[in-house]
Every structure is written in structure tokens, then in C-alpha cells.
Amino acid sequence: MQKPEIVFSNFLRTKGLKLTSPRKIILEAVFTTHEHFNVDAMYDLIRQTHSNVSRATIYRTMPLLVEAGLIKQSVRCQSKDYYEHTYGHSNHLHLICKVCGEIIEADCKEVEKAIEKIALKYNFKSTEFDLSARGICSACSEQE
Amino acid sequence: MQKPEIVFSNFLRTKGLKLTSPRKIILEAVFTTHEHFNVDAMYDLIRQTHSNVSRATIYRTMPLLVEAGLIKQSVRCQSKDYYEHTYGHSNHLHLICKVCGEIIEADCKEVEKAIEKIALKYNFKSTEFDLSARGICSACSEQE
């Protein structure tokens, strides 16, 4: 499997776009993050080591990463758009807390199996999954 | 099954809240809409017959309808939050064909069970599910 940098740089070249320093920095930050992330978190992370990447550039880069197949738009939570890796990552089940907004990413092999079973009935070949459950996390339900 | 109006009015009463005229109008509009909807669409729809319901009130009523279990937050699309009915609609697994766009709505009891099993590990109490799988439907895979 190719490195994300290679995928991105190829993508940019075929579109006649340029692999700039901010784009490299953003890509690196995105792929050192293991959770789903939003623009603000990216901005803070990048700021820890680089002082010269603006929010605007991050906002402008996200759609490119999506189009390149490296990330995808994930849930929206508390008015913020979240992203997550798709490149090199297996599917996750998102457990979203309605109270505090926490998002737990859980392994979903068993859920996928259950879906495959259903898909079989319809002769449907599934490739990607979007799975989320909303509810209340343990911390929040203890506080009630 | 009780009418949404009854459910809402009971919900409000148990919370010590009041069933006001704007809330009745909003509820009615929400349940005459069959598609997913957003606040703006609701506002326009209501304006066709009532001139005295503000956007602010719609924004304030949506969370109540969610809490009452009548609607749920759905996808976010083009920076707008969408809602959809849940009352009277059981959860579905959506099998979405990437080729022809067909959406198969399948029963997902088994998938929910699998999710509950995972949620249990995290002490997460799930209440709503958003489940979709993208792939290729039988008709489209035959044509390849």
C-alpha cells in the first residue's frame, strides 16, 4: 500500500495542483491523528510545531483530501464537521454521546458480519459502512 | 399507536412544559413532511399558512421533538442539519448502491443486537441507530 503522501502528491499532479508546504504539514497532521478530527483540532495540533498554517488553508485542504480518497466526512457533532481516515483504515462503529458529544470508535467486525448476512439476502455486495449509534456514554449516565 | 400530538403533549406535560400554538403548528408541519427536512424548509412550509412562527421557535422546538422521540437528527448536508421522523418508523439498514443509487431498506434487528453487544463493553446506552452500507446491488453486479 502506498504512503498517503504519495497518493496525495499523485492526486494533486493529475489535477494540476501543487504540493505546497502547508499541504504537506496538514496531510502529516491528519495522518498522525488516530481519532476522527475536526478543523479546529487540526489547527491546534499543527500550531504546536508550525506557526504558519491558517485555518483557511485547512478548510481548503480538507475537500482535496476527501477527493483524493484519503479521508471522508464523518459525523457532525455539536455544530462541527468531523473527518476520519479512510485510507488504510477499516470501518468503525461510532458511539456518539448525546450529552457530552464524545465519540467512541469501536471495532465493528461483528456488526459487519450481521450486515453481510442481510446483504446476502439481497445479493448486495457491500464495501463501505457508515455505522453510528447515538445514546449516552458511561460517564454521562453516571452523572444522572 | 398514539398520534404524535398525543405523544408530544404527554411529553411536554411530564416535563412541566406547555403545549403552545407555535409548537402545535411545528409538530403538524413536521409530520406532514415525508422527506428529511431542515429548519429552513420547515419555516417556509409553515409560512405558507401561518405567519407567526419564528425561526427561533423552530430551532427551539426541534430538540424537544427529538427528546420526545418523535424525530431524530439525520444527516448534515451542505452545512445544514437535517431531521427525520423516528416515531412510527423503525430503524433500517440502508443498503445504498454506488452504481445506480438504489436504496434498499432492510430490517436490522440482528445488526442492532451486534451493536448492543459492543455498546455493552463501553457501558454505552444506545437509543438510535444510523446504519448504512454502500456497495453494489444485485442488478448492477450482474451487468458487469
Added chain:
DNA sequence: GTCAATGCAAAGACTTTGCAATCTA
């Protein structure tokens, strides 16, 4: 050197909130 990309700040879009007036129970 050319043209895309950046940073900044301003603008935009959607949503939330403070407050005085109003209405439900």
C-alpha cells in the same frame, strides 16, 4: 515567469441566546 496557493480579515450561513412582551395551565 506563470499561475496556483496562502494568510488575513471580512463576509456568509446556520444556530443560539437575551430580553421584554405574551400566553398556557
Added chain:
DNA sequence: TAGATTGCAAAGTCTTTGCATTGAC
């Protein structure tokens, strides 16, 4: 009548955009 609710407008939050400058190829 008490206290919740409303409409309005102002404020907030996230995201997008115009423009002069900078930088990649």
C-alpha cells in the same frame, strides 16, 4: 397569577471567500 414561551434582533460559531502577496513548478 406564575412561570414557561415567543419574536425579535443581536451575538455566536463554524465555514467560506476576496485579495494582495508568496511560492511551487
